[in-house]
Amino acid sequence: MFLREIGVVPGAADAAPVGQERAALTNLSRRNMLGVSGVFVLGLTLAGCNTYVEPEVDADAFDVGDSGPSPLTEVAGGDATPGMWIAIEGDGTVKITCHRSEMGQQVWTSMAQIVADELEADWDTVQIVQAEGHERYGDQNTDGSRSVRYNFHRLRTAGAAMRMMLTDAAALYWEVEAADCTAEPGLIRNNETGETLSYGNLAELAAKLPVPAEDAIKLKDPEDWRFIGQEVPSLTIPMITRGEGEFGIDVDVPDMVYAVIARPPQVFGRTGTVDDAAALEVPGVLQTVRLPDPKPPALFQPMGGVAVIAKDTWAAIQGRNALKLGWRDGPNAAYDSESYGKALKETSRRKGTVRRSRGDVNAGMEAAAQTVSAEYYAPHLTQSPMEPPSGTARWTDDTLECWGCVQDPQETRNVLSQVLGVDKEKITVKPTWLGGAFGRKSKPDFMIEAALLAKEVGKPVKVTWTREDDVRHGFYHAVSAQRLEAGLDDSGQCTSYLHRTTFPSISSTFANGVTSPSAGELGLGATDVPFNAANLQVESGEAKGHVRTGWLRSVCNVFHAFAVQSFAGEMAAAAGRDQKDYLLELIGEDRIIDPTAEGAEYGNYGGSAEEYPIETARLKAVVEKAADMANWGRQLPDRHGLGIAVHRSFLAYVATVVEVKVSPEGDLTIPGVWLAVDAGTVINPRHVRAQMEGGTIYGLSNALYGEITAKNGAIVQDNFPSWRLMKMAEAPRNFEVEVIRSDKPPAGVGEPGTPPAAPALANAIFAATGARLRTLPMIGANGTRLPLPAETATA
């Protein structure tokens, strides 16, 4: 089977330098160096392409060097069999499989950098093949900021293995030792004669050689990296600037029709009366389809409703507007986010379930010279990718093909199989580019809608969510209420720290009756708190979910970091200390934090405690760096303030300093942001800077303007601007990012920029005005100014 280790690509003979390739192959054949003839009838496989074909080849044809199955199927991180990840065409084109979804984090480029570096590929020859959803690739769930972390080692291994096979092929051809050959970009050089053979010319011969065993593979010394750690140009951006590239909403299948769905306003509300007469009169409308009412738990099910099928999207939207529908109340009909928020706050005032504890927090409070307490509230949010969800499905007899902007094509395939009762082998799921995702597109409900409708209609169907659908029928970020209390000693040092957090768990979307947050959710900024108070306790309260609660960029870290790092600022103020100095002291001496030693169940983002410990030294280092960058302590103009926050999430350490200017009336401008990130080994610093900028603005935008509310079980907001995002004019004018150089294992970067943004902003507003804003959003969709208490307006 090793013959498919280097894919030989169908159509390669059509590629440009055919003559050159043929000449080389003829040359190889003439020398008959391997004692085999006519062996070039290789299995045709392009690993990872949308139509994966198992090679059909006669086993007798490759008796040369047949060492059996790949020895690299179980390296750290998964299968590193080079043929699954790399195909080299006769013209030298290097096709690299990307099994993660491209959603703006530049994963096409970063995955390619890792492979191409070890492969010694010529970057100009690199192309990406987007993998369909399949177990052979291992984890494809593109969330949790872990594409690089999960795949760094195995993709290096795959690239290195193929480089060695190409080297071996050249050595055989020249009848020299492999050690006498050197891989250079796109070619192998004979060290003695200076002759070279291109990868394109060597590919077929290399394909007949055994895949090296893992212990024989020598990965490059980091000093010799050419792409890893470098600002390699993007593989997607040139296409983007010409409107090329296919997003989910762009998918076009012959004979396709377009669907837009009217969904019940309440989660688990049901479809009642349906009058589609006027809808069917709309030009272009073809039919309507009633979708089944879902039953709890929500899982990734579609939410029911009535679909309008039309000849184009606009007709479908117009048809939906013309539907006369009567909805029936469901179990969430009474949901009112305002009264719910009050109940959450009440819960956080009572003792909850202890999730981490050291010392005696009550005794610590009693012994304190002064106590500080504060309550924080953060509303539901929606991910709001600029591309709303969109999925396309086509049935051919009993096989199903789906295309769409999915973060997890493998799970999408699993769910489609379960919901539709179709064997998984008969389903293909092909991810397009994702026009932003932020967690929304890890939920494939829209793909199931497309598959159900395509089956019913008997034609390929594209389901497009309008912005109203995206805002009203989302998987929302949890609303939360938190109470923090601290006891400070005579010197102002925190000796007792209590954090109570209450929010509906994401688990309530997936199981009935869940009212308590999971350890995983609490490990996102609550139970992993790095403060050194002698007495410390983290508690969680009970809360029932009434909407679909889901992941949003950095998840519970958003509200936990807001509360914990705002509270650090409040403690500093109570102690009469500088925010930054106080924060460093709160973190305390250099050490490794182990929440499990204090009773916490802690998952550490799936990273081992050995490889990815919580290191206070790294937290403090980014604090110092960000403060230096911001020239912390400098004389500020009147009504300006600096705020700082630090947070470790997704195994990366980020400190953010925000400068604000606040007028006496509450008009806010953000002249600058300075951010330091330690994410361990970095593949492309440019990507990291972009994610830090984007993650920060995501956090600032939500903190200032973002709020989803519900009345009578229905979401109140519908579109921009009732759901409001930060614009250019409101964004910081100056934004500096420092990526700390590190040879530690790679950490996440897609999400960690978000958590420190809101508390740094809140601390800056406090510094500028003396006003402590503990309720989000600070301004809201319709507001123009910060709500400064009267007594601070002239502070």
Place this chain on the structure above:
Amino acid sequence: MAITLNINGKDETIDAAPGTPLLWVLRDHLKKTGTKFGCGVAQCGACTVHIDGAPTRSCVLPHDALEDAKITTIEGVDGRAADAIRDAWIEDNVPQCGYCQSGQIMAASALLAENSNPSDEDIDAAMTNLCRCATYMSIRRAIKKAATKV
């Protein structure tokens, strides 16, 4: 009834329902999907095209009112301003997911064609397109860089 629209310098015959916004004619009828749908209410700017050179949100623009107009989309926009903007976008790695960037490029190239040395305030006023990836800082830097090239 079919009408003819001039899109990217080429006459295209369109047979869409009266009142259908240009956005959906481009995307669904002509398969020019570079112009994006983001909100449908002219708030986000993902659908920005040039109508006689002016940046215009196509999601609320009835296509049948454009028979005398020159329509330019991301697939067809060219000239010194657009070229400089594209170059700066690539050089500075401006886009992240890229979904809003067709609209951003159409807005930025129209700005630069009109004003070869835009101030921060000019950029704020012209660049009201939403970007959830928040490429705003990069866009501002790239517009200024492009301005030095036109």
